[in-house]
Amino acid sequence: xxxxxxxxxxxxxxxxxxxxxxxxxxxxxxxxxxxxxxxxxxxxxxxxxxxxxxxxxxxxxxxxxxxxxxxxxxxxxxxxxxxxxxxxxxxxxxxxxxxxxxxxxxxxxxxxxxxxxxxxxxxxxxxxxxxxxxxxxxxxxxxxxxxxxxxxxxxxxxxxxxxxxxxxxxxxxxxxxxxxxxxxxxxxxxxxxxxxxxxxxxxxxxxxxxxxxxxxxxxxxxxxxxxxxxxxxxxxxxxxx
Amino acid sequence: xxxxxxxxxxxxxxxxxxxxxxxxxxxxxxxxxxxxxxxxxxxxxxxxxxxxxxxxxxxxxxxxxxxxxxxxxxxxxxxxxxxxxxxxxxxxxxxxxxxxxxxxxxxxxxxxxxxxxxxxxxxxxxxxxxxxxxxxxxxxxxxxxxxxxxxxxxxxxxxxxxxxxxxxxxxxxxxxxxxxxxxxxxxxxxxxxxxxxxxxxxx
Numbered sequence: 001x002x003x004x005x006x007x008x009x010x011x012x013x014x015x016x017x018x019x020x021x022x023x024x025x026x027x028x029x030x031x032x033x034x035x036x037x038x039x040x041x042x043x044x045x046x047x048x049x050x051x052x053x054x055x056x057x058x059x060x061x062x063x064x065x066x067x068x069x070x071x072x073x074x075x076x077x078x079x080x081x082x083x084x085x086x087x088x089x090x091x092x093x094x095x096x097x098x099x100x101x102x103x104x105x106x107x108x109x110x111x112x113x114x115x116x117x118x119x120x121x122x123x124x125x126x127x128x129x130x131x132x133x134x135x136x137x138x139x140x141x142x143x144x145x146x147x148x149x150x151x152x153x154x155x156x157x158x159x160x161x162x163x164x165x166x167x168x169x170x171x172x173x174x175x176x177x178x179x180x181x182x183x184x185x186x187x188x189x190x191x192x193x194x195x196x197x198x199x200x201x202x203x204x205x206x207x208x209x210x211x212x213x214x215x216x217x218x219x220x221x222x223x224x225x226x227x228x229x230x231x232x233x234x235x236x237x238x239x240x241x
Numbered sequence: 242x243x244x245x246x247x248x249x250x251x252x253x254x255x256x257x258x259x260x261x262x263x264x265x266x267x268x269x270x271x272x273x274x275x276x277x278x279x280x281x282x283x284x285x286x287x288x289x290x291x292x293x294x295x296x297x298x299x300x301x302x303x304x305x306x307x308x309x310x311x312x313x314x315x316x317x318x319x320x321x322x323x324x325x326x327x328x329x330x331x332x333x334x335x336x337x338x339x340x341x342x343x344x345x346x347x348x349x350x351x352x353x354x355x356x357x358x359x360x361x362x363x364x365x366x367x368x369x370x371x372x373x374x375x376x377x378x379x380x381x382x383x384x385x386x387x388x389x390x391x392x393x394x395x396x397x398x399x400x401x402x403x404x405x406x407x408x409x410x411x412x413x414x415x416x417x418x419x420x421x422x423x424x425x426x427x428x429x430x431x432x433x434x435x436x437x438x439x440x441x442x443x444x
Contacts, residue, residue: 012442013242050263051245059250060263060323085251085265093247101242106440108426109276212273212388219278229278230359236274 013050014038016102019073021094027080028125028159029091030066032073035102040069043132044111044207047076047104051086061086064128064209064235065105066160068135074102077159079125110207110235114142119203119227121149121191121218123210124157129235130209131160134167143167147199151191151214170199193221200225209235259317260325261434267324273388274322275407276422280358282408284392287357289339289376293413296344303392306376309334309342314375314398319434321401331385331396333377336369336412349414353421354395356408362421363430364397364404366414373399376409401432401439 016033023029043065050060067075080091112118112133120130127150137146148169152158154176164171171178172195178186200206206227208218215236222232251265260266284303292298301309312335319325345366352369354362368374375396378385385391390407397404403423424430429438437443 050242051248051250052242053248053250054244057250057253058263059248059265062322089245089248098246099243100245103440106427109422216279216388229280232278234275234277 013101013103016047016049016074016100018094018096018098018100021096023091024159025156027157029078029080029087029094030159031076031078031090031094032067033076033100033102034072035074038074039105041065041074041105041132042108042111042113043069043136044129045105045107046129047074047102048106049076049086049090050101050103051089052101059085060101062106064132066128066131066135068132068139070139071135077125077128077131110209110233112136112146112207114140114145116205117145117203118205118207119147119149119199120207120209121151121196121222122208123151123214123218124153125159126209126211126214126235126237127158127160127164128209130207131163134163134169138167147203149191149196149199151210170195190217191221193224196221196225200227203227204231206232207235208232210237212236259327261319262437263439264319264323264325264434267326270324271326271389272320272322272324274320275388277358277360279387280408281387282357282392287392288410289393290411291339291343291414292411293353293415294346294349295340295414296346297342299339299343301339306334306393309338312338312375314377314396316398318398318402318405321403321428321432321434321439325434329398330379330381331375331377331398332379332382333375333393333396335372336374336376336395337372339376339412340370345414348416351415351418353413353415353419354404354406354409355411355413356406357410358408360406360408360422362395362404362406363418363424364400365418365431368397368400368404368431369412373397399433401429401434403428404432 015036020032046062046064063076078090080087137143151172172191290300313332317327377396378393395406395409
């Protein structure tokens with residue numbers, strides 16, 4: 001592992017004011033925040049969001065940034081987890097005008113600076129950091145360097161599905177057949193190794209973001225597709241609320 | 242900082258004096274976080290080396306390290322991603338036992354830990370000596386699983402858990418501090434959960 005070139009990491013807390021909130025089904029809430037004294041992020045970085053109770057108790061969680069660094073607002077997409085202390089609050093209570101403590105951008109490892117030919121593989125809400133990368137690639141004309149694969153059980157459980165499709169991402173649904181351009185159907189299944197092989201051709205780095213099980217599965221098929229394990233950068237999430 | 246409108250938080254449990262600031266009790270869960278793919282480490286090929294500023298650089302194989310007096314840690318662990326896990330039991334060998342074999346040169350002040358994957362982390366020598374750190378291969382009486390760093394990981398439970406390098410293979414004693422993987426990538430050089438030293442720039 002080598003250090004990434006130095007990326008900004010904010011070292012103090014600031015305030016984010018909710019300017020837009022969109023609840024997407026029962027599963028996701030999309031927040032767009034105006035961040036005071038904001039440091040521009042690099043696609044792939046995250047913010048820590050902290051909530052504070054009247055007795056001083058705090059709860060904080062990390063959320064990947066979905067927005068392009070050029071976006072005047074910072075966009076976070078939060079998956080609502082069962083009994084998730086912070087995510088349920090954001091899903092059920094947060095409104096436009098609310099203020100949260102924010103710290104970020106954080107992370108210098110799971111970042112894409114627009115120069116390395118890369119393949120991104122996301123499971124479910126793992127697409128969020130890749131949405132930031134896609135938006136950045138589109139604005140800077142570097143789409144040829146960034147291929148995206150997204151997997152979900154159903155299309156309506158996949159955040160940013162329309163945007164992924166219009167970017168040209170390969171979408172693999174595991175519980176829903178998909179029509180293919182040639183009139184046939186892709187049978188519902190996890191990503192097949194032969195689906196990954198052409199996408200992995202010529203890449204120098206792979207980013208994998210998803211649950212522990214998903215990352216382990218993708219690591220295997222990337223290996224079968226000839227991607228060296230030291231070219232793979234991982235961001236995993238589990239039920240941490 | 243201001244109170245968040247409408248936020249009360251989960252019910253506070255008793256014994257919250259065990260929870261460092263900003264942490265929550267994950268209960269039976271044990272989330273895994275890693276920056277890289279979980280490697281498959283073969284114990285027949287794995288070795289543990291302690292070198293650098295020591296009198297006798299030494300490499301142990303799987304059998305050799307098991308021949309050292311075993312030691313256990315019983316207590317809590319804390320991850321920078323804000324979960325803490327209470328009452329864990331890890332078994333292996335204390336780092337003190339390794340350093341007793343190698344000896345420590347007087348100018349050693351820090352240690353640089355390296356994993357089979359190339360992951361690294363830096364620690365002051367004081368944080369891994371005098372009963373504060375272990376090389377462990379069992380969790381709750383069972384072999385440590387690969388996703389939690391098995392077959393062998395470093396355990397430094399009084400610091401955030403990224404210091405407890407998974408798939409450990411080498412400790413190099415040095416006379417200076419050099420940042421490891423997460424430390425270069427924005428995390429704190431020491432990582433004391435009670436001082437909430439999460440990121441570079443924290444006190």
